[in-house]
Amino acid sequence: MSETVVVVVPDADILASTVAARLVVKIIDAQAVHGTASVVLTGGRVAAKVLRSVRELPAAAAIDWSRVDLWWGDERFLPAGDPDRNETQAREALLDKLPLDPARVHAMPASDGPDGDDATAAATRYAAALAAAAVPGSTVPRFDVLMLGVGEDGHVASLFPGHPVLGETGPTAATFDSPKPPPTRVTLTVPTIQGADEVWLIAAGPDKATPIGTVLSGGDLPAAHAKGVRKTLWLLDEAAAGNRP
Numbered sequence: 001m002s003e004t005v006v007v008v009v010p011d012a013d014i015l016a017s018t019v020a021a022r023l024v025v026k027i028i029d030a031q032a033v034h035g036t037a038s039v040v041l042t043g044g045r046v047a048a049k050v051l052r053s054v055r056e057l058p059a060a061a062a063i064d065w066s067r068v069d070l071w072w073g074d075e076r077f078l079p080a081g082d083p084d085r086n087e088t089q090a091r092e093a094l095l096d097k098l099p100l101d102p103a104r105v106h107a108m109p110a111s112d113g114p115d116g117d118d119a120t121a122a123a124t125r126y127a128a129a130l131a132a133a134a135v136p137g138s139t140v141p142r143f144d145v146l147m148l149g150v151g152e153d154g155h156v157a158s159l160f161p162g163h164p165v166l167g168e169t170g171p172t173a174a175t176f177d178s179p180k181p182p183p184t185r186v187t188l189t190v191p192t193i194q195g196a197d198e199v200w201l202i203a204a205g206p207d208k209a210t211p212i213g214t215v216l217s218g219g220d221l222p223a224a225h226a227k228g229v230r231k232t233l234w235l236l237d238e239a240a241a242g243n244r245p
């Protein structure tokens with residue numbers, strides 16, 4: 001039985017530090033159970049703050065970083081190292097400071113990567129990487145926690161309201177004509193997100209209050225489809241939670 005929990009904290013800084021603390025404990029617990037931990041990272045402003053906060057937590061020393069698999073929920077389809085890539089932001093915020101196993105850092109392809117500027121081929125390549133790590137009976141790996149930011153329009157990953165990518169049923173998809181720049185992206189799909197053990201929706205600031213209020217009142221925005229198998233956790237600051245029922 002899946003549960004939904006809404007946690008509200010005073011502001012964005014406290015949100016980042018509490019999400020970081022949860023993430024560290026989640027990884028430690030997953031490694032205790034499975035030997036490894038599998039985390040899906042998100043992009044956006046609050047995500048970078050969370051990753052920077054992980055660096056400051058003494059408890060992070062209890063993680064064996066060489067046994068953490070990192071995946072991404074979506075990527076802005078730009079050249080490698082572009083500052084707007086979610087991967088670049090995560091590397092600068094945290095990953096470059098950790099003793100990770102490079103083979104376990106599963107960044108989405110860049111637009112100057114093996115598929116060039118073919119975003120559909122890049123999405124297919126990422127689906128193949130997911131399949132290579134898949135648990136039996138699935139096309140994707142076990143995800144202990146899948147983190148998502150929430151856009152002002154209620155988007156999660158690169159799944160935008162009213163966009164055809166929302167209906168994709170494969171594990172990944174290319175998003176074209178994104179209403180938020182850049183226009184071309186690669187994303188996990190709704191069914192893949194819904195396969196994660198826990199989904200955490202993380203948002204801070206008053207610009208997020210309207211979409212979050214809509215979803216928590218039963219409205220149909222992309223964020224409403226982001227649900228974990230065991231748990232869906234909304235992690236909000238007071239400003240983002242301002243319109244919740």
Ligand SMILES: O=C1O[C@H](COP(=O)(O)O)[C@@H](O)[C@H](O)[C@H]1O
Nearest residue numbers: 042043044045046149150151157
């Ligand atoms: O473009 C994106 O935006 C969302 C939300 O970003 P934020 O800065 O408003 O928190 C993010 O979750 C997504 O991964 C990213 O590609």
